[in-house]
Amino acid sequence: MSEHIPGRILKAQSGEAVSVLVTKERVQTQSRAAVLGRRFLSNLPVVLIYAYLVVMTIFALFPMYYVVQASLAGDQNLYSTTLQLLPSHITFANYVYAFTQEPVFNWVINTTIVCGLATLIGVIFSMTGAYALSRFRFRGRELSLSFLLALQAFPGLLAITAYYYLLSYLNLLNTAPLIGLALIYAAGDLVFGTWNIKGYFDTLPVALEQAAMIDGATMWQAFLRITLPLAAPALAASALFMFVGGYTEFALANFVLNANSNGSNLTFILGLNALQGTYITPWGYFAATSVIISIPLMALFLYASRYFQTGLTVGGVKE
Amino acid sequence: MLTVKRRTIFAYLLPIIVTILLINMTPILYTLYLSFTNNTEFNQEYNFVGLTNFFNLFNSTNSDLFYVLGLTVLYVIICVALFVLIGMVTALALNHPKVKGRAIWMALLLVPWAAPAAITALIWKFLFNYDFGPINQIGRLFFGSHFGVPWLTNPVAAFAAVVIVNVWLSYPFFTVVILGALSSVPQELAEAASVDGANAWQTFWRVKFPLLRPAITPVTILSAITTFQMFTTVYLITAGGPITSADRPGATTFVMIYMYNQVLGASAANIHYGAIASFAITVFIILGALTFLARALGTRRSEARA
Numbered sequence: 162m163s164e165h166i167p168g169r170i171l172k173a174q175s176g177e178a179v180s181v182l183v184t185k186e187r188v189q190t191q192s193r194a195a196v197l198g199r200r201f202l203s204n205l206p207v208v209l210i211y212a213y214l215v216v217m218t219i220f221a222l223f224p225m226y227y228v229v230q231a232s233l234a235g236d237q238n239l240y241s242t243t244l245q246l247l248p249s250h251i252t253f254a255n256y257v258y259a260f261t262q263e264p265v266f267n268w269v270i271n272t273t274i275v276c277g278l279a280t281l282i283g284v285i286f287s288m289t290g291a292y293a294l295s296r297f298r299f300r301g302r303e304l305s306l307s308f309l310l311a312l313q314a315f316p317g318l319l320a321i322t323a324y325y326y327l328l329s330y331l332n333l334l335n336t337a338p339l340i341g342l343a344l345i346y347a348a349g350d351l352v353f354g355t356w357n358i359k360g361y362f363d364t365l366p367v368a369l370e371q372a373a374m375i376d377g378a379t380m381w382q383a384f385l386r387i388t389l390p391l392a393a394p395a396l397a398a399s400a401l402f403m404f405v406g407g408y409t410e411f412a413l414a415n416f417v418l419n420a421n422s423n424g425s426n427l428t429f430i431l432g433l434n435a436l437q438g439t440y441i442t443p444w445g446y447f448a449a450t451s452v453i454i455s456i457p458l459m460a461l462f463l464y465a466s467r468y469f470q471t472g473l474t475v476g477g478v479k480e
Numbered sequence: 481m482l483t484v485k486r487r488t489i490f491a492y493l494l495p496i497i498v499t500i501l502l503i504n505m506t507p508i509l510y511t512l513y514l515s516f517t518n519n520t521e522f523n524q525e526y527n528f529v530g531l532t533n534f535f536n537l538f539n540s541t542n543s544d545l546f547y548v549l550g551l552t553v554l555y556v557i558i559c560v561a562l563f564v565l566i567g568m569v570t571a572l573a574l575n576h577p578k579v580k581g582r583a584i585w586m587a588l589l590l591v592p593w594a595a596p597a598a599i600t601a602l603i604w605k606f607l608f609n610y611d612f613g614p615i616n617q618i619g620r621l622f623f624g625s626h627f628g629v630p631w632l633t634n635p636v637a638a639f640a641a642v643v644i645v646n647v648w649l650s651y652p653f654f655t656v657v658i659l660g661a662l663s664s665v666p667q668e669l670a671e672a673a674s675v676d677g678a679n680a681w682q683t684f685w686r687v688k689f690p691l692l693r694p695a696i697t698p699v700t701i702l703s704a705i706t707t708f709q710m711f712t713t714v715y716l717i718t719a720g721g722p723i724t725s726a727d728r729p730g731a732t733t734f735v736m737i738y739m740y741n742q743v744l745g746a747s748a749a750n751i752h753y754g755a756i757a758s759f760a761i762t763v764f765i766i767l768g769a770l771t772f773l774a775r776a777l778g779t780r781r782s783e784a785r786a
């Protein structure tokens with residue numbers, strides 16, 4: 162726009178120069194337009210790339226955004242057939258409901274018991290097993306490692322009937338189903354954990370333990386005081402993987418845990434799934450509850466991602 | 481290596497041996513045993529019937545095996561093709577020299593990866609709701625108030641829905657892998673190709689893609705195997721439905737969901753544990769073969785590189 166102003170001023174000053182100037186200006190703007198056009202064309206791929214990235218970002222974030230805004234909207238806003246991307250008024254009523262009317266705290270405790278116990282058993286058992294497989298040489302060592310891999314290819318879901326019988330045989334099904342569930346998770350975690358931690362042990366020099374043992378430490382002490390602290394990244398990464406894996410496991414939990422009248426004996430994901438009723442779903446309560454469940458897990462995941470880089474990549478390397 | 485007494489080795493291995501024998505092996509062996517019996521829910525006095533269950537599975541006209549397997553393979557092929565395609569396009573877009581703020585784009589695009597999958601599945605079920613779900617609401621903005629895709633009740637739409645969710649969940653992983661591989665492709669190669677007169681398309685297919693293939697192949701096989709045994713996400717959205725005919729499983733009944741519905745489904749009357757076990761063993765053999773094949777391919781490639 163500002164380029165036109167000198168032309169207008171000149172036009173006002175002298176009438177005869179006007180026609181010349183106008184044609185000159187037109188030539189200039191034409192060539193400028195051509196330059197801009199060419200620049201636009203050469204930048205067109207970049208513009209398209211940005212457009213693509215924006216679309217993919219909306220695709221990536223939309224479900225989370227929608228659920229967060231739905232949790233802040235009143236329940237009634239959601240029963241509408243037209244799109245509402247912003248709550249008309251922000252209210253925490255859904256969160257209040259979730260914390261007061263739903264057994265959210267029971268779900269937290271149940272999930273923590275199951276995942277915590279599974280992780281504890283998984284890490285402790287796999288670290289001694291991994292130590293033996295990494296440091297000792299014995300007949301059947303290679304075979305055990307291959308066997309563990311083969312075991313990992315077997316999805317636990319396939320043996321679901323047998324798990325049911327096993328837990329009822331161990332008398333856990335009715336007395337302590339959460340512990341039974343934790344045992345099943347732990348057994349699955351062991352396979353992954355042993356391989357991962359063994360891979361990390363392999364990168365640690367055995368000379369450190371040998372030196373400690375020359376100085377009078379027992380093997381158990383060398384293992385506890387020297388190897389384990391050095392393997393902390395791999396242990397942390399394995400533990401987090403195990404914990405997060407159990408946190409939202411649905412199939413076995415749904416099979417083993419039978420909901421009581423208000424669902425207080427369930428884990429998170431079963432409780433959340435139960436909220437999605439067959440006929441009508443309280444979307445506002447559902448949205449608030451899923452936000453409550455997701456936040457700690459996503460925070461844990463983001464916090465853990467720094468460990469994953471060292472703990473998993475090194476451990477994942479083959480011997 | 482440490483030399484120790486045999487007893488010490490055994491002590492270190494004891495916890496893992498006991499757990500694996502009791503909790504991993506017993507159910508597997510029991511399933512194998514069940515697959516050779518005619519055990520059903522109301523038949524406690526069951527017998528050993530040899531290979532009858534497997535024979536029924538493969539030969540009987542009302543066997544669901546091939547329908548369910550076909551459906552699963554179709555799902556795997558469509559999903560994995562889309563993972564590679566969208567992962568690749570996104571990685572190439574982020575790798576473009578003029579694109580700024582790559583770290584921020586990556587962080588935003590990776591959010592689905594960090595979110596707990598089972599919860600996002602339930603959220604997607606909410607988004608797919610016919611009347612109140614925002615996807616149909618967006619459609620109504622463009623196509624009028626009568627628009628609506630019956631996402632969860634039409635077989636094709638339900639299949640598409642679980643494909644969309646799986647793509648949403650998994651393609652960021654491919655983007656990360658491909659972007660990592662792309663950054664190790666020297667820029668000079670592409671420049672040399674363009675000096676020699678190759679256009680952008682040729683540069684990609686003839687120069688970059690062959691160098692990316694070693695990185696893409698293992699993750700493709702890996703996600704084909706995980707998609708094959710996918711359960712939670714699909715089950716929470718469709719539960720294997722919608723069922724369109726009485727004598728066939730629903731349109732999203734993939735192998736694991738089929739297994740689960742046979743044992744726990746609403747329509748499961750007089751559950752035939754023997755038949756289910758033989759289905760499980762068959763699926764395990766297929767999965768084991770795929771895993772073995774993938775590992776064989778993987779070692780051959782790393783040997784070739786070494």
